[in-house]
Amino acid sequence: MTVEKVTNTVAAASVISPLWLPSLAEVSQAAALMLPILGCLYLLVQLYWKISGRDRDRD
DSSP, X not given: OOHHHHHHHHHHHHHTHHHHHHHHHHHHHHHHHHXXXXXXXXXXXXXXXXXXXXXXXXX
């Protein structure tokens, strides 16, 4: 992709941004809500694997 194509794409996206920014804000809000929950779940899974000894290499 050439620099001109990238520049044209960015310019076109900025012109139509009022159309897609509200949906992007909704996705961002949903991600902000889910990220701490998913982070806690991931931490619990990692703790379980560490405590149960399943993270050890098996020969």
